[in-house]
Amino acid sequence: MRPIFLSSVVLALFGGFEAKSAIANSKAKPIAGEKACIEANTDISGNNVNDGLSTKFYSMNECIDYCKRTTGANYFVWSDQTFFDPNYQYTCWCKANKVDTSVSYGTFSGPLGCAPEANCCLNILVQSSGSLAGSGQAHILGYYTKISEGEDGHPVYQQTTQLKHFLFYRSNIKNWFVNDAMGVNQGYALNSGAETCITDSTGMWEYYDFGVGDWVPDPTARAICVDDVPPPPEEQCNSGSLCDGCVLTLPFENTIYCCKDQCQYGWIDYDPNNSPMCTCGV
Template sequence: MIKKTHGRLGGIMIISSILLWLCLFSIQGIQSSSSSSNEAGPIVTVPKGAGPEECFQYGLDIVGNDLNNGLNDKVNSAAECVVKCQGYPGAKYFTWSSAQLADPNYRLSCWCTPDNQGTTISANTISGPLDCGGSGGTCCDTLAFTSSGWIATSKPSHILGIYNKVGMGTNGRSIYFQQGGLGHYLYFLDSLQIWFIGDSVGSNVGYASNPGTAMCPEDIAATWDAWSPNANEWLLDPMAKMNCF
């Protein structure tokens, strides 16, 4: 099993020869440890059926053009903040500060913004998108990544299978984790603006990618590509699809 670094410059993928050598050198180590050494970024693992909390990002403050003065909109919970922000036309994200926030002036404040310009680390703060709602958002909770093309019969076939939603990334898109298999992550890679399958959320070292920017993986119209060890390059697979399961 080989994972590759993905980069795009002027539409051309740039593969680092150094990382290629490192990946080839450590194939056996990856095979034996990938299922136990996955390290994810700032995601929230939630129990099944957690309702709107599955979209909450803990310890993160969403940066945007606030539609309100959160100091005047104080509520007792993040869920109440979601409801409050849904009352502001154009609001898409919220940030709520708990009663444990260091600055007493900002405790229980609720901020609403129409955009997500990034996040900053902030202890005792909860943020997230408003469209998650009580149903878990508009995206499917479970996806099936399938292919009747070359991926299915080649070494990258380990990326196929069932992916379950486990949290929310910093870009308003969900993060998924492969059920069984080698436990890969499916996430949106901000730095390259692509969907990606890899072992560590936020890394551009992995196995497959898609240039589609849809909020939900099942809505991606573009073609998936994957790293082919035999061809030593990224190859398109028009038959690879992410579908609701």
């Protein structure tokens, strides 16, 4: 069965931010199917056994490992950089118990027993020196971290940059996909390998080229293991009311952006496909 290309891929070519926004409207649910116990967009209320604001954790697995070493912890709650409050982005809360759950976009949570069990790498880098790197789908390249187990024991990864793409395996057609949503036979790019670990895959990487209306192979693309995932670049801009009084501003998607350090002169650029998305200079 050949993967289906839908309009979500078009959004990636002309603005991955719009494609990303579709995730924010989803209800809290297991992120790797019914058998998964790690839930996306879900907060756990319970007794904290640590100060989650004291240390930043730039991957969920780092948070899980930390809580497993924390006395009295049985659950974890981790927020990525899509969480609405910057002060709580990349925070890790270890919980002694689970009283209730609530919807919280950009938050992942679950019992510590949900830590990934496969021997695949926790962190990977998807890279290319070929046509994919210069294409409209280059946004799928970069660092990913393992967030759960997926179909047939294949791990599920999530990109660590603002776009937060998922890399997951579909057992019904034996393909890996990179997409904003999981459990679908479509994506921005795919890998035809069936190996349990994507870094062991002998399959070809392909990406959808909207210009030619077909999948294009890139023999140079691959996923490799890395020890650590670097923290994402710090955003250089403010937005909204923080830009009041600034001369140099830039509207994007009904939001006004301005430079943090100097907003009276210079230049400002905003591109949701870059990291950081907003850049400034004088």
